[in-house]
Amino acid sequence: MAQGPDRRTMSRDMAAQAQVDTGLRSYMLRVYNYMSLGVAFTGALAMIIAMNPALVMTLAPLNLVFFLGILGLGFFAPRLMMTKSIGVAQLCFWIYAGMWGLILAPAFFVYAQSDPMIIVRAFLITAGTFAGMSLFGYTTKRDLSPFATFFMMAAIGLIIAMLVNFFFVESTGFSLLISCGVVLIFSGVTAWETQMIKNFYYESDGHDVTTRKAIFGAFMLYGSFITLFIHILNILGIMRSE
Numbered sequence: 001m002a003q004g005p006d007r008r009t010m011s012r013d014m015a016a017q018a019q020v021d022t023g024l025r026s027y028m029l030r031v032y033n034y035m036s037l038g039v040a041f042t043g044a045l046a047m048i049i050a051m052n053p054a055l056v057m058t059l060a061p062l063n064l065v066f067f068l069g070i071l072g073l074g075f076f077a078p079r080l081m082m083t084k085s086i087g088v089a090q091l092c093f094w095i096y097a098g099m100w101g102l103i104l105a106p107a108f109f110v111y112a113q114s115d116p117m118i119i120v121r122a123f124l125i126t127a128g129t130f131a132g133m134s135l136f137g138y139t140t141k142r143d144l145s146p147f148a149t150f151f152m153m154a155a156i157g158l159i160i161a162m163l164v165n166f167f168f169v170e171s172t173g174f175s176l177l178i179s180c181g182v183v184l185i186f187s188g189v190t191a192w193e194t195q196m197i198k199n200f201y202y203e204s205d206g207h208d209v210t211t212r213k214a215i216f217g218a219f220m221l222y223g224s225f226i227t228l229f230i231h232i233l234n235i236l237g238i239m240r241s242e
Helices: 003-050 053-083 086-114 117-139 145-169 172-200 207-241
Strands: none
Touching: 003 053, 003 086, 003 172, 003 207, 053 086, 053 207, 086 117, 086 207, 117 172, 117 207, 145 172, 172 207
């Protein structure tokens, strides 16, 4: 007699798990869709500006301002995304993607004059690296959260090293070393972020909450993708020049 209720319980559990899996896949797909649109917007904006030399010359001296703006938005945007409306979350995301486009435009202009395919190669390498690490973060059973503090401290150290090299050292070799470090660290960050974004999902969340979480997740992964792309592009550029 006990087998009947057990089977019914198992059936209900399996149905509930299937519903969670379907919802999770839909949620993660939304995250990746937002992120992909952000990357496409950044690339299109950077290329449009890069085709206008006068505009590039105007914006290039402001790169540090844009970089500081990105750091500030990276700090404040997550709070806004998780506490305000969907519209505010989207606005933060698109402003963030737009500022990265402004920063990338001068680099695109320079590479377009010498070897435009280097941009394509950097993008393909970045896409492959990102996909592999994000898949690992999504599928691994290991808890990656203990690495969070290490990633944060390493990222801060790399930002300081970049600023020191930009203002004082101006060494190509040091720049190459920094970029290699960034690629290694942010490959790990991508896996950790993916796992964290996956764990954000709750079946009981309402539509607005799920959408804000998806935008926030896209914001995080987008930042890692663009960071990887910039430094892989820098590595390829330095290797090409040598």
